[in-house]
Amino acid sequence: MPLIEVRHANSYDPTQRERIIAALTAAYSEASGAPAEKVWVILDEVQRDSWGAGGASLQARDAGGTK
Amino acid sequence: MPLIEVRHANSYDPTQRERIIAALTAAYSEASGAPAEKVWVILDEVQRDSWGAGGASLQARDAGGTK
Amino acid sequence: MPLIEVRHANSYDPTQRERIIAALTAAYSEASGAPAEKVWVILDEVQRDSWGAGGASLQARDAGGTK
Amino acid sequence: MPLIEVRHANSYDPTQRERIIAALTAAYSEASGAPAEKVWVILDEVQRDSWGAGGASLQARDAGGTK
Amino acid sequence: MPLIEVRHANSYDPTQRERIIAALTAAYSEASGAPAEKVWVILDEVQRDSWGAGGASLQARDAGGTK
Amino acid sequence: MPLIEVRHANSYDPTQRERIIAALTAAYSEASGAPAEKVWVILDEVQRDSWGAGGASLQARDAGGTK
Numbered sequence: 001m002p003l004i005e006v007r008h009a010n011s012y013d014p015t016q017r018e019r020i021i022a023a024l025t026a027a028y029s030e031a032s033g034a035p036a037e038k039v040w041v042i043l044d045e046v047q048r049d050s051w052g053a054g055g056a057s058l059q060a061r062d063a064g065g066t067k
Numbered sequence: 068m069p070l071i072e073v074r075h076a077n078s079y080d081p082t083q084r085e086r087i088i089a090a091l092t093a094a095y096s097e098a099s100g101a102p103a104e105k106v107w108v109i110l111d112e113v114q115r116d117s118w119g120a121g122g123a124s125l126q127a128r129d130a131g132g133t134k
Numbered sequence: 135m136p137l138i139e140v141r142h143a144n145s146y147d148p149t150q151r152e153r154i155i156a157a158l159t160a161a162y163s164e165a166s167g168a169p170a171e172k173v174w175v176i177l178d179e180v181q182r183d184s185w186g187a188g189g190a191s192l193q194a195r196d197a198g199g200t201k
Numbered sequence: 202m203p204l205i206e207v208r209h210a211n212s213y214d215p216t217q218r219e220r221i222i223a224a225l226t227a228a229y230s231e232a233s234g235a236p237a238e239k240v241w242v243i244l245d246e247v248q249r250d251s252w253g254a255g256g257a258s259l260q261a262r263d264a265g266g267t268k
Numbered sequence: 269m270p271l272i273e274v275r276h277a278n279s280y281d282p283t284q285r286e287r288i289i290a291a292l293t294a295a296y297s298e299a300s301g302a303p304a305e306k307v308w309v310i311l312d313e314v315q316r317d318s319w320g321a322g323g324a325s326l327q328a329r330d331a332g333g334t335k
Numbered sequence: 336m337p338l339i340e341v342r343h344a345n346s347y348d349p350t351q352r353e354r355i356i357a358a359l360t361a362a363y364s365e366a367s368g369a370p371a372e373k374v375w376v377i378l379d380e381v382q383r384d385s386w387g388a389g390g391a392s393l394q395a396r397d398a399g400g401t402k
Contacts, residue, residue, distance in 0.1 A: 008270040020299045021119030027295030031288045041119035052222030052242035069142040087165045088253030094161035108253035155320030175320035186356030186376035209337040221366045228362035289387030309387035
């Protein structure tokens with residue numbers, strides 16, 4: 001009964017979410033031997049002004065060319 | 068100072084949230100001996116299109132009978 | 135399929151762990167209406183030198199009377 | 202590549218978020234020796250009706266003087 | 269810069285860990301379009317006496333046939 | 336009552352842990368205005384064979400020059 005939790009800053013539409021859930025479940029099941037029907041996946045979108053990398057938010061980096 | 072964090076896919080109204088917080092705090096305190104006033108609870112609702120089980124989102128399972 | 139995750143600084147023996155799992159599951163199920171057999175609980179013990187409160191670890195507070 | 206995740210019940214505007222990200226990154230880098238450009242920060246705001254302390258939500262405590 | 273975190277109750281040897289990391293990274297990258305070199309994976313093994321399902325730990329279920 | 340949780344792959348001795356807890360608490364308190372005595376910090380060390388970046392564990396990257 002593994003739990004896979006993803007934090008991501010990009011937005012995904014429902015079709016992409018479905019595809020990501022299916023892909024992670026299949027990949028984990030195949031690599032670990034755990035039955036796919038026992039795998040849980042949680043997708044957790046983080047807003048770009050709430051995700052910092054290197055001391056600045058992704059939003060600030062998008063806007064300002066911090067990199 | 069234990070921290071209890073709940074991820075759930077069902078929506079709860081404020082009354083239910085209050086009841087869940089009280090119930091988990093009391094149960095934990097009684098079972099562990101930790102003082103109730105030191106227990107923190109965080110409720111974190113996950114949207115049904117962002118929670119996968121067995122390779123499909125709960126939303127898709129609700130809609131389509133994946134199972 | 136709610137997931138209840140507990141971070142705690144006290145150590146619990148297997149009997150206490152079993153009791154905490156049972157108590158949280160029953161409390162959550164009763165308060166939320168979710169079926170108990172779908173509830174997951176994860177207990178995650180944090181070492182006292184790795185848990186800070188008010189700027190000092192619990193270990194330092196135990197030793198030094200920071201409070 | 203450390204990851205610093207903050208759960209907080211107060212709301213912060215974009216300027217405050219930027220300041221918190223910068224401050225935590227600098228503090229961690231200086232205290233640990235890890236390069237600042239490798240530090241990630243995630244800010245996760247929890248609603249006051251979803252954060253319990255001592256068996257009641259912060260919202261209920263705000264309203265009712267539980268403390 | 270997505271972060272994929274896995275909680276699992278089975279033990280994996282280093283070869284399996286490497287395979288799981290590679291598989292999840294590739295699957296996520298392909299399904300989401302995120303570049304693989306930006307994907308982080310954290311594997312977090314939970315002891316069987318610390319993971320509850322349906323009110324009993326996995327260890328108790330292993331031993332006792334709770335199911 | 337903010338909670339700051341750090342996942343890190345480097346090992347820190349007790350003195351470093353104490354310093355990191357103090358530094359993060361002070362930085363957060365100053366940047367956010369939250370009282371330092373209400374800030375919690377949890378340090379969570381992840382083994383290098385359990386932390387993947389770009390599809391390989393840090394351990395494999397250390398050993399093999401994946402980068």
